[in-house]
Amino acid sequence: MSFISIQDVCFSYDEDSAAPKAVDGVSLDINAGEFVTIIGHNGCGKSTLAKHLNAMLLPDSGMVVVDGDDTADENKTFDIRAKVGLVLQNPDNQLVAGIVEEDVAFGPENLGVAPDEIRRRVDKALKAVDMYEYREHAPYKLSGGQKQRVAIAGILAIQPQCIVLDEPTAMLDPSGREEVISTLLKLNRENAITVVLITHYMDEAVLADRVVVMDGGKVLTQGTPEEVFSQVELLKKHRLDVPQSAELAYRLRGCGLKIQDIPLTQDDCVALLEEALR
Amino acid sequence: MVRDVSFGQYFPTKSVLHRLDPRGKILMFIAYIVIIFCTFNYVSLGITAAFTLAFLVLSKISPKFYFKSLKVILIIVILTSLLNLFYGSGEPLWQWWIFRITLNGIHRAVFVTVRIICLILASSCLTFTTSPTELTDAIERLMKPLKVVHFPVHEVAMMMSLALRFVPTLLEETDKIMQAQKARGADMESGNLIKRVKALVPILIPLFVSAFRRAYDVATAMECRCYRGGAGRTRMKQIHLSARDFIAFALTALMIGGVIVCNILLTATI
Amino acid sequence: MSCVLELKNLGFVYGKDTPFEKKAVDNVSLQIEAGEFIGVIGHTGSGKSTLMQMLNGLMRPTAGQVLLDGRDIWENPKKIREVRFRVGMVFQYPEYQLFEETVAKDIAFGPQNQGKQGEELNKAVQSAAAFTGLKPELLGKSPFDLSGGEKRRAAIAGVIAMNPEVLVLDEPTAGLDPMGREVLLSQIVRYHKERHNTILLVSHTMEDIARVADRIMVMNKGKLEMFAPTKEVFSRGAELERFGLKVPQITKIMQQLRQKGFSVPEGVLTVDEAFEALLPLLKKEGRLW
Structure with missing residues (x-):
């Protein structure tokens, strides 16, 4: 049984039924403990889909089931949001309190958790994202990567089983991106938290267990990073990036070089070329 | 630069003042505002000024930040003190055209200056030593009785706390927008009043647009974190009255008493 | 070729004579030829933003000089606005600067401040819009009704419309999707080819810099560590990594x-x-x- 099951979901922001749908018949399963990335252009429906995972949006047709509960069930809304946390793109706009630790406490406070327990959760969450020393700082003085990690801690304090992140690194510099991604990998591996990461960066996408490519509100293709990025032609046709190593290998294969697995990392690519040139 | 403003910031220096109950701090602050406008002679003014200074020292925050918050209102202080200086009653000591300075005017100028400065310092001291959340928390609790008349206490407190949180963010944004428009040749330094007001349009409109966009984002983020109004909410930081608070109350009472006694015993200067 | 921009021992110190004194830019000297495409790279906080803002007089150096066509831009501080028209500056996320009723009016803000009117103004707006790939039918729309990518173009067009001799772009592709990045970057390259003006492109995306720049400035801790042809800079990968940069x-x-x-x-x-x-x-x- 998958943790989140998306079943033939359609959603449109427009009342007009002729207008193109933001999400158009998507079916997808997210398993517990998985690290899934969703890639695609702006406007491909990935952010809209993300908001369906924690009942921020409800499907026009089809359904989303989170841990056995239908998101359309109003009595379950807050249970679902406590199970699936959503982190947004702009870290500035997610921090609601003037002090880091008070911000992290916001979620459990809303859930009516006892004060001592909140304290414990806040400390734990801040340690998990490596921001414990900054607990008494004002958020606006932190770097982008630090702010985004605080935002993640704010979600962790709710103790969700799954975190969905909508382009959390889009506004960050390379070191901020690295901080956020390594935090996510750690949470996924050590704390067994399911991660759904929406991103534009292919170097982030290749780290996942599974990559889902969306276009025009539909799922274009999905599979392991190796499976997805070896379809260089399809990705190029939809003007999506592929890692440079994959592109090089793909073009060499086009000229007749025998390549079994398209290399996604620098080391794999070097090994492959070394072999071919020897 | 705009972002140099320190008013409304919080500094976690962990002084005695930080550990006081924020409810108590707010009540003392209100009492302080009332009493500072009831100082009618130099002794009582001196008492309140000394009391203010004592608190600044206790806050363990660098005087630099207090000076910074004073700098912001410097013009207001100068203007009001000049106004008071020239519009005193009694025998003129010096006169030129419509300007006349009287002894009463000088006294009034001194009083108004000291009062405003004390007021700014005290309010800075309050916000420097009390985190925005504590502050709004305290206001929420103090206003709780108003719930009986269906006053939206929690909502008001939440709005205040969000506003405080976003002050520095919006100041930074203002700065950015100003730089960007200047780079497009916007001229904000020259011209008459109307021209200068017009020059603000390219700054204010983007600022409002972005504030609304932010508000929308913040609302989404809050909902994602299970926010559903004040009902059933708990707090991580509990506030309790302790011995410390009663000592602070006693000191405030002493100051108030001192001012009242001085007002009764001594003749008013203004 | 002639030198359009020269920096002489340029420095900027925040909070001078206070305990919080911080050198943001430290003794930078360099010459940029007219028509060059310069890439600017450096870790966040390396001083590159401060350096860029000194090029058009938005910040006044605390040491050294910025020479534009051989003349110190602060020679007459009252004329600093003219320098800003000659050295155009596109900030990061420039879409926040949009404010007018229509896209066309917004693009016209800069050239209008320059004193352009009538047909000349109209032409400047049209050609700037064309360079950034804004469709003509969008010009009559409110800038707030555009998509994210279109807003970005409109904002960049607002600077290009001033026809600056030197154009500084700070992370123009930040936050765009791969296709948007690609398209915008090729438009910048085309603009450079047709107008032959000097461009400074600040970016964290090394792949982009590698594709377009003739020479690269590498900033680290306020100092100009390298200023050399692109190939040479990227062949010194180990050094770049020391500055927190990646090839x-x-x-x-x-x-x-x-x-x-x-x-x-x-x-x-x-x-x-x-x-x-x-x-x-x-x-x-x-x-x-």
């Missing part, structure tokens, strides 16, 4: 092959170059059929 993946792959003794060229910057370099080698090995 493009393809450059690294080729570097490693070189280190392993294969005769591939140094400083390969794009997949195209790598492909061209590898093809004859693989043919020789008889690996292709």
Whole structure:
């Protein structure tokens, strides 16, 4: 049984039924403990889909089931949001309190958790994202990567089983991106938290267990990073990036070089070329 | 630069003042505002000024930040003190055209200056030593009785706390927008009043647009974190009255008493 | 070629004479030729933003000089606005600067401040919009009704419309999706080719810099660490990494092959170059059929 099951979901922001749908018949399963990335252009429906995972949006047709509960069930809304946390793109706009630790406490406070327990959760969450020393700082003085990690801690304090992140690194510099991604990998591996990461960066996408490519509100293709990025032609046709190593290998294969697995990392690519040139 | 403003910031220096109950701090602050406008002679003014200074020292925050918050209102202080200086009653000591300075005017100028400065310092001291959340928390609790008349206490407190949180963010944004428009040749330094007001349009409109966009984002983020109004909410930081608070109350009472006694015993200067 | 921009011992110190004194830019000297495409890279906080803001007089250096066509831009501080028209500056996320009722009016803000009117103004707006690929029918719309990518173009057009001799772009592609990045970057390149003006592109995306820049400035802790042709800079990958910077993946792959003794060229910057370099080698090995 998958943790989140998306079943033939359609959603449109427009009342007009002729207008193109933001999400158009998507079916997808997210398993517990998985690290899934969703890639695609702006406007491909990935952010809209993300908001369906924690009942921020409800499907026009089809359904989303989170841990056995239908998101359309109003009595379950807050249970679902406590199970699936959503982190947004702009870290500035997610921090609601003037002090880091008070911000992290916001979620459990809303859930009516006892004060001592909140304290414990806040400390734990801040340690998990490596921001414990900054607990008494004002958020606006932190770097982008630090702010985004605080935002993640704010979600962790709710103790969700799954975190969905909508382009959390889009506004960050390379070191901020690295901080956020390594935090996510750690949470996924050590704390067994399911991660759904929406991103534009292919170097982030290749780290996942599974990559889902969306276009025009539909799922274009999905599979392991190796499976997805070896379809260089399809990705190029939809003007999506592929890692440079994959592109090089793909073009060499086009000229007749025998390549079994398209290399996604620098080391794999070097090994492959070394072999071919020897 | 705009972002140099320190008013409304919080500094976690962990002084005695930080550990006081924020409810108590707010009540003392209100009492302080009332009493500072009831100082009618130099002794009582001196008492309140000394009391203010004592608190600044206790806050363990660098005087630099207090000076910074004073700098912001410097013009207001100068203007009001000049106004008071020239519009005193009694025998003129010096006169030129419509300007006349009287002894009463000088006294009034001194009083108004000291009062405003004390007021700014005290309010800075309050916000420097009390985190925005504590502050709004305290206001929420103090206003709780108003719930009986269906006053939206929690909502008001939440709005205040969000506003405080976003002050520095919006100041930074203002700065950015100003730089960007200047780079497009916007001229904000020259011209008459109307021209200068017009020059603000390219700054204010983007600022409002972005504030609304932010508000929308913040609302989404809050909902994602299970926010559903004040009902059933708990707090991580509990506030309790302790011995410390009663000592602070006693000191405030002493100051108030001192001012009242001085007002009764001594003749008013203004 | 003539030198359009020269920096002489340029420095900027925040909070001078306070305990919080911080050198943001430290003794930077360089010359930029007219028509060059310069890439600017550096870690966040390396001082590159401060440096860029001194180029058009938004910040006044605390030491040294900025010479535009041989003249100190602060020679007459009252005329600093004219410098801002000559050195155009596109900030990061420039869409926040949009404020007018229509896109056309917004683009016209800069040239209007320059004193352009009527037909001349109209032409400046039209051609700037065309350069950024804004469709003509969008010009009458409110800038707030545009998509994110279109807003970005409108904002960049607002600076291009002033027809600056030097154009500084701070992370123009930040936050865009791969297609948006690609398209915007090629428009910038086209603009550079047609107008022949000088461009400084600040970016964290090394792949982009590698594709477009003639020379690269590398900033670290307020100092100009390198200022050299693109190939040369990226062939010094180890040094770049010390400054917290990364070279493009393809450059690294080729570097490693070189280190392993294969005769591939140094400083390969794009997949195209790598492909061209590898093809004859693989043919020789008889690996292709």
